[in-house]
Amino acid sequence: MKILDSNSSYLTFQWLGTFTLMYTFSDFNNKLTQGSGIGELMHDLGAGLEQARRMNLEISMLGGGNPAHIPAMEKIFQDRWKFLSAQKETLNRTLGDYSSPQGFLEFRERLANYLSKHLSYPLKASNLAITQGSQSAFFMLLNSFAGSIAKEGKFQKILLPLVPEYIGYTDQGIQEGIFKSLLPIVRTTSKNRFVYEIDFAKLEACLKKESIGAICLSRPTNPSGNLIPSEHMNRLLSISRKFNVPLIVDNAYGYPFPNITFDHSKLDWEPGMIQVLSLSKLGLPGLRTGIIVAEEEIATRISEMSSILNLAPGNVGSLFVEDWLENDLISEFSNDIIKPFYFQKSQFALQQIDKHLGSKIDYSIHESLGALFLWLYFPNHRYTSRQIYEKLKARGVFVISGENFFPGLEEDFSHRKQCIRLTYSRNNEEVIRGIKILAEELNL
Ligand SMILES: Cc1ncc(COP(=O)(O)O)c(C=O)c1O
Incomplete structure (x- = not known):
């Protein structure tokens, strides 16, 4: 026992x-x-779901970040799998050999060509490091720029220029207290809709006062579905250069793939920036493949850390997508299949919320500009987000309670206690059911 x-x-x-x-x-x-927010999320996906099943509850899994099973993409994956299984030599090499800790050179060369076109910068294989999913890329990156710097007797933090931000960063620090985060400006855009914006005055003041090692944000943002506009990204980059810290951009849902963005999404790579991409939201989370695009010294340092943590990244993800780079198929899949699929899902979920929450409940939704989630704010409701989460879970509806998305925030902020994140990528019946139960519980 x-x-x-x-x-x-x-x-x-x-x-x-x-x-x-x-x-x-x-x-x-x-x-x-x-105990961590991400742990609770993964627990809900597994044990919580199992428990709900045992109680014979009908389930609406609107909690996780699993990408949707898009039939057209699944067919493409099956065909690719079949094709690869007949390529004996390639397969033997992929399954039977370790790559370098930075990933196979040939794959990185092909990827560098593809990314050079899309990110408008002449990137080389040495600018790229392949990792075991982007989550582990963040573990290495965040701990590389945050924590104690013994020789200088200081403690550096990661600055999140705007929260709410991805739950998966929250507990990644090897040391406590690695985040400093800033309250956003909340701008109402229309009835029942708002958007978070970066408060640049606060950002500059913070960089002057605090010891910051890097600035980090997800774009599109998990959980809010935000897409920080290009001009704000440019401004962030020039500020981060001025203070000599890298700007880490989490592109898990972003441009150029899977490009789950519903607004102008193109973001160039430039020195001073670290972009992190992933194959997961293309529909391939099981391949655990992340990609870091950075200055050579950073890519090399990541590779050295990777060799200690993993020896080398897995090879199957690289093999799976490498032929889709030269002919741009990976962008075609993203723009023609994946993006429209999620856009339609997002519109559907928004309509359902407006229909069922309607005039009875005081609510506002962050503009849905990308990623797989809607971020709902219930100002003045007597239930906190945690209470809403518990009530929904008891009825087989899984969402994520908002308070997990504010790492490093010292100020009070009503959104921390009154928001939930809802994933809209599940089938329509599950989404409708979940939203109806949400409306019922809020009205009780
Ligand atoms: C914003 C963001 N970054 C990173 C990740 C990590 O993804 P993966 O490790 O599958 O690449 C996720 C997963 O949901 C995410 O939402």
């Missing part, structure tokens, strides 16, 4: 009651096992 006492750093094992072992876990282990 295994007993985990969450208040202590000891894990006690008892086997058949005959003897007890006490292990002492490190600060690193305790920091990463103390």
